[in-house]
Amino acid sequence: MSNELGFAPSEDPFVVAHGGFYRRWLAMIDDLDELREAVSRLTGTTEDVWIPVWREYGRRHEEEGDRLAAQGDLERARREYLQAKTYYAIGRFPGEISDAKRSISEDCRRAYLKACAHLDPALEVVDIQHQGATIKGHFRSPRADRPVPAVLIMCGADVFKEDRGWAAEYALENGLASLVVDGPGTGENPFPWEPDSVTAWKAAFDYLAARPEVNAGRVGAFGISRGGYSVMQLAGTYPDDVKAVVAIAGHPFGYRMTDDELEQYVANANRRAQWRFGPPDGPPSFLPTSQEKEEERFRKWALSELGIVDSITMPVLMINGKHDHLAPIGNIYFMFEHGPVTGKEARVYPDDGHCAFKHVGEWGPASFRWLAEKLGG
DSSP states (O other): OTTTOOBOOSOOTTOOOBTSGGGGTGGGOSOHHHHHHHHHTOOOSSHHHHHHHHHHHHHHHHHHHHHHHHTTOHHHHHHHHHHHHHHHHHHHTTOSOSHHHHHHHHHHHHHHHHHTTTOSSOOEEEEEEETTEEEEEEEEOOOOSSOEEEEEEEOOSSOOGGGOHHHHHHHHHTTOEEEEEOOTTSTTOOSOSSGGGHHHHHHHHHHHHHSTTEEEEEEEEEEETHHHHHHHHHHHHSTTTOOOEEEESOSOSSOOOOHHHHHHHHHHHHHHTTOOOSOTTSOOSSOOOOHHHHHHHHHHHOHHHHTOGGGOOSOEEEEEETTOSSSOTHHHHHHHHSSOSSSEEEEEETTOOGGGGGGHHHHHHHHHHHHHHHHTO
């Protein structure tokens, strides 16, 4: 794939490139020409013209999956269902912000569960109770004659648990059980996106640790983008429980951007704010920002401001692309400069952007081998 696409770190939904808008799904799409074809048909991003395109491609693959499943060709049917899921997922971006988005989100869940219907070990849809509300998650565990280490797979702002099944597969390959959960404020996690919602992550972590298949003393966490921030927040808030962490991107940890970096960061965010993905007469999908607003956000969210950086003493692996326009790699260097002397590792890809998705085929399996080593898998 790296030879087929250029590199363009941006949020432009009319450009297919590494580091760009479709970075979230590129590794999950079998036919990049089909993706390009779909993008070429877009006439805008508001849901009235956005959803129909992606739903058409999703239904095409889902119907082919149904045909193959009826013939008993379950492996090929699974591939078709996963393609359907991914196109539906693009259609629901950035989340369930309207009835139309909720409708295609249901399409996404349906196609994904069809893809998982015959998995062995099976995928179990679970309910996690917390503060009178229910968080849904996807649990899988290898077949074993004793409790195994496990990992909480933490989703981010606009990619949901249906798009992280590949991470659960890597966990299984390394002898780890896993629980995949939507981030607060997204998907089937009803809690708001606020610093205090780390308790929702802890509820999911505790559920995983309490499963009879799991060794409660050997549970770690893995997260990408906002999930890459959340794993660090969880680890710093509950350091006695989280035994190892993989953080892909993530911001803010405590790194203060230079004036030039902050100016460029704000400019990138404001370019993203021009795209509306909800109703044509609806509010912006992403709010404009300013240097003053980013300072407020830093004071509210930075791990340093929350006072938890020095509590992150378990093994940590941080990964990102050098040209990340959403989570500056200065966050990684900040973590190297603070906390304990040992225990932190990192990989920065010089030719990639946010989350280094161009290289997920390398860092994906490597991350779970690392987790298995640190957790005793």
